[in-house]
Amino acid sequence: MTHTTLPFADLERVYETLAETLDALPEAQERLFLAQLALALAHRVGDIERVMAAVEEARRGVEEAGSG
Amino acid sequence: MRPAGRAETDSLYFDYPNFPFVRPPELDGRAVRHQVVIVGAGPVGVTAALELARHGIASVVLDDKATVNDGSRAICISRHSLEILQQLGVDAPFVAKGLGWTRGRTYFRDREIFRFEMPHSEQERFLPMINLQQQYIERFLIDKATESELVELRWQSAVTRVSQNDSGVTLEVSTPEGDYRLKCNYLLAADGARSVVRKAFGLALHGEAYEGRYVIADIRLRSDFPTERRAFFHSHALPDSTLLVHKQPDDIWRIDYQLGPEEDPHAAVEEASIRERVSLIVCEVLDEGDDWELEWWSLYKAYTLALDDYRHGRVLFIGDSAHLVPIFGVRGLNNGLADAANAGWKLAWVLKGLAPDRLLDSYSPERRGATLDVFANAGKSTRFMTPPSRGYRLMRDAALTLALDNDYASGFANPRQVTPYTYAESPLTLPDDAAFEAGPIPGAPLPNRRLGDDDYLRGHLGSGFTLLHFSRNGDVDSALAERLAALQARGQPIELLRVAREPGAEGALVDSDGGLFAAYGAESGSAYLVRPDRHVAARWKRLAPDGLELAFATALGEE
Numbered sequence: 200m201t202h203t204t205l206p207f208a209d210l211e212r213v214y215e216t217l218a219e220t221l222d223a224l225p226e227a228q229e230r231l232f233l234a235q236l237a238l239a240l241a242h243r244v245g246d247i248e249r250v251m252a253a254v255e256e257a258r259r260g261v262e263e264a265g266s267g
Numbered sequence: 268m269r270p271a272g273r274a275e276t277d278s279l280y281f282d283y284p285n286f287p288f289v290r291p292p293e294l295d296g297r298a299v300r301h302q303v304v305i306v307g308a309g310p311v312g313v314t315a316a317l318e319l320a321r322h323g324i325a326s327v328v329l330d331d332k333a334t335v336n337d338g339s340r341a342i343c344i345s346r347h348s349l350e351i352l353q354q355l356g357v358d359a360p361f362v363a364k365g366l367g368w369t370r371g372r373t374y375f376r377d378r379e380i381f382r383f384e385m386p387h388s389e390q391e392r393f394l395p396m397i398n399l400q401q402q403y404i405e406r407f408l409i410d411k412a413t414e415s416e417l418v419e420l421r422w423q424s425a426v427t428r429v430s431q432n433d434s435g436v437t438l439e440v441s442t443p444e445g446d447y448r449l450k451c452n453y454l455l456a457a458d459g460a461r462s463v464v465r466k467a468f469g470l471a472l473h474g475e476a477y478e479g480r481y482v483i484a485d486i487r488l489r490s491d492f493p494t495e496r497r498a499f500f501h502s503h504a505l506p507d508s509t510l511l512v513h514k515q516p517d518d519i520w521r522i523d524y525q526l527g528p529e530e531d532p533h534a535a536v537e538e539a540s541i542r543e544r545v546s547l548i549v550c551e552v553l554d555e556g557d558d559w560e561l562e563w564w565s566l567y568k569a570y571t572l573a574l575d576d577y578r579h580g581r582v583l584f585i586g587d588s589a590h591l592v593p594i595f596g597v598r599g600l601n602n603g604l605a606d607a608a609n610a611g612w613k614l615a616w617v618l619k620g621l622a623p624d625r626l627l628d629s630y631s632p633e634r635r636g637a638t639l640d641v642f643a644n645a646g647k648s649t650r651f652m653t654p655p656s657r658g659y660r661l662m663r664d665a666a667l668t669l670a671l672d673n674d675y676a677s678g679f680a681n682p683r684q685v686t687p688y689t690y691a692e693s694p695l696t697l698p699d700d701a702a703f704e705a706g707p708i709p710g711a712p713l714p715n716r717r718l719g720d721d722d723y724l725r726g727h728l729g730s731g732f733t734l735l736h737f738s739r740n741g742d743v744d745s746a747l748a749e750r751l752a753a754l755q756a757r758g759q760p761i762e763l764l765r766v767a768r769e770p771g772a773e774g775a776l777v778d779s780d781g782g783l784f785a786a787y788g789a790e791s792g793s794a795y796l797v798r799p800d801r802h803v804a805a806r807w808k809r810l811a812p813d814g815l816e817l818a819f820a821t822a823l824g825e826e
Contacts, residue, residue: 207678211647214662214679218650221658229661260668 202249270538270561275337279487279562280517281402283334286409286422293440293447301327302618304438304451306426306464309336310401311586311603312457313408313418317355318611320417321730322760322799324618327449328418329440331425335409338563339400339485341600342515347687347712348604349393350725350801357411358393361404364516365397371496373680375667377503377552381677390716390786392723396597398494398515404600429454429467429582436581453614454582457607462588468579472572472591474642479653480526481594482535484545484564488520490555496682498652500667504551505544509652511595512553519562522548523594525653536566569593569649571642577631583610590638595648595682598641605687605800606634612799616823621759626824629695637688648682687712690802695822702808705788706795713801716783718776724783725801727776731760732804732822733797734815737789741765741772744792746812754819760799761819798822 205213224232241250269275276283292299303319305312308330316326344352344361352358373381385395412418427446428439436454440447456464465472492514499510511523522545526535534540541564549555573590577583586603610630616622654660669676690696691710699708707714713735716724728735734751736743743751743765754761765775766783768791778784787795794810795803796818805818820826 204675207675210675211679214666215647218654218656218658218662221661222656223658226657256669256673260671263668263671 202246268536268538268564276334278402279560280519281400283402284406284409286333286420288333288423288443289421290444291421291424291442291447293449294442294445298448298450300435301325301449301451303327303453303455303614304329304436304449305455305457306330306438306462307457307459307586307588308332308405308409308420308422309457309459309586310341310404310408310600311607312455313405313412313420314351314355314604315455315457315585315607315611316412316418317357317408317415318608319615320412320415321355322612322615322619323417324615325417326419326455327451328412328420329424329426329438329449330420330422333423335405336401338565339402339515339519339521340565341401341404341597342398342513342521343597343601344397344399344404345597345601345687346391346393346395348601349397350712350715351604351608353392353725354608354730354801355411357407360407360410361397361399362393364403364407365399366494366514366516367394367397368494368496368514369395371498371682373677373682374497374499374502375671375680376501377499378671380667380670381680383681390714390723392715392717392725398513400515400517400519401600403516426458426463426467429464431581452581452618455607455610455614456582456584456588457586457603458588460587460591462584464582465574465584465588468582470574470579470584472574474570474572474591475646477569477571477593477649477653478528478655479569479649480530480532480535481523481567481569481653482526482541482544482564483521483523483567483594484541485515485519485521485562486545486549486559487518487562488549488555488559489518490514490520490553492553498680498682499552500680501664502552504547510548510552511652520559523567524548532566536564567594569595569645569653571646571649573635573638573642577606577635578627583614583627583630585610585634589634590641592638592641593645593649595645595652598645602634602637602641605637608800609634616799622823623825626695629693629824633688633690633693633695636690636692640688651679695798695804695824697805697818697821700806700808703788703806706786706806707803709803709805711803713795713797713803714786716786718783724776727764728797728801729760729762729764731762731799732819733762733764735764735766735787735795735797736810737766737784737787737791737793739767739791740769741767741775744812747810747815750812750815754816759819796822 303326305328425441438449494514497512508525513521570591577589585606592598666679689711696710767775770777792809795806804822
């Protein structure tokens with residue numbers, strides 16, 4: 200089964216839109232917004248394995264980058 | 268700025284020249300009408316003077332200084348700029364002295380997350396980028412201009428007033444031996460970000476200023492690290508600052524570091540602060556010994572600002588007087604040189620009576636178009652390098668963190684270096700011939716092609732227009748040859764450059780393996796009309812004799 204991924208130019212648009220959406224939110228709502236977004240995107244992916252891989256990808260990044 | 272006790276021109280590696288004031292005829296009451304005056308003897312102004320001289324037009328260049336720039340400033344020269352310099356016959360000292368490079372690295376939390384290679388191939392004469400301090404850039408150009416009988420450099424000559432009417436431009440010039448009035452047909456304003464000419468006409472730059480300030484500091488440091496662009500995000504030594512590091516000739520290293528939002532820029536540029544921060548970067552980030560000398564530093568803030576129109580009557584604005592762009596992506600100098608080449612040939616054609624004044628109207632859409640393109644890219648780079656807000660900072664850090672292990676996110680760290688702009692939308696450019704499947708589109712710069720040892724396609728082009736014609740055996744249709752001869756008979760500088768698949772035709776380039784035909788998507792009978800600045804004006808899969816005149820008239824602004 201082949202999976203499509205987002206072309207980089209579109210990923211850049213997502214980046215810009217998210218940056219501006221985050222700026223428009225109160226800082227205290229940032230976490231709630233991002234967690235909702237993760238669930239909404241997971242719903243659209245339609246493949247549990249890929250969603251879990253993405254969760255692991257993000258977790259590993261945080262672990263490697265450390266808290267500082 | 269320089270360390271305490273050292274004068275502005277007291278450099279560790281560069282001997283500043285002193286250009287004497289030479290009394291001009293105007294000071295002795297002799298009024299001379301000049302064709303072109305250029306304000307500013309920086310890289311852009313002198314390049315414009317050399318481009319005019321290449322087409323036989325004399326110019327007077329005014330500068331209020333008696334020497335070259337106080338610091339290294341613009342240090343990256345792109346391949347496209349080197350090609351412009353090659354046309355002016357001044358590329359050799361740049362290549363000999365400059366440090367060429369093709370790659371860069373991005374580090375996040377002291378780990379390398381991304382490497383980029385700039386496009387390069389054996390077809391190119393020049394590397395994609397060379398690093399060279401602006402003092403050398405200026406000196407090499409000034410040396411060349413001094414050799415030319417068509418360029419008169421007037422140092423220690425400050426412009427105080429400018430006005431224009433239908434017949435010309437008048438400048439008031441202040442010098443050590445008194446003031447005088449200077450008259451010319453056209454004026455090129457190459458007098459930089461704080462342009463006196465721009466202010467004299469009450470013209471304003473419009474656009475944005477970005478958050479975030481950078482210190483740019485030059486140090487002398489002996490290191491074997493290769494010439495590359497290095498960018499550091501969140502290093503353990505300076506977690507809140509983005510750093511950029513470039514190597515320059517003479518063991519000079521450029522270190523750019525971001526100041527925090529709360530930092531007082533005035534305190535940050537005090538010598539003690541500079542020394543403390545640079546020492547930390549050299550030892551903790553670059554992993555070098557603390558054995559370095561401080562050369563020069565300056566404060567920098569990113570802007571995307573441009574004039575609404577680069578033409579103001581008989582005045583054309585070139586370089587920083589017309590536009591200010593962020594340093595990330597090295598577009599300031601490189602776009603300025605392209606401005607100079609563009610304005611230069613057009614002004615020469617108008618002054619020689621080979622094109623209507625209207626040709627100059629195309630300068631602004633072509634070069635301002637390039638600026639707006641830069642803004643789109645530089646805005647993204649700048650928001651990445653110095654996130655302007657909480658949202659951008661979080662997204663930037665998220666992208667970099669993902670990029671530690673995932674290639675899909677590393678593209679965000681791409682510095683989007685300068686690429687030449689394509690004048691596809693220009694009024695001088697004909698629509699493309701849909702039959703082409705390869706090769707440069709109309710408006711694009713003509714790509715180079717290696718023909719042999721030290722022999723490249725661009726080296727064979729004429730100094731004016733060139734009709735690059737492809738055929739099997741070097742034959743040109745007799746009706747087309749007649750049209751070409753008729754243009755030449757009218758005094759239009761247009762040369763025929765033939766590319767043939769088979770040897771035998773005298774003066775034709777032989778493309779025995781078909782590589783040149785393929786790169787240009789050409790078949791027998793195809794042709795490209797190339798402008799004096801080596802951009803494609805039009806191309807035809809099969810050029811009919813009638814096609815040439817329309818394209819030529821369009822390229823001169825006549826249509």
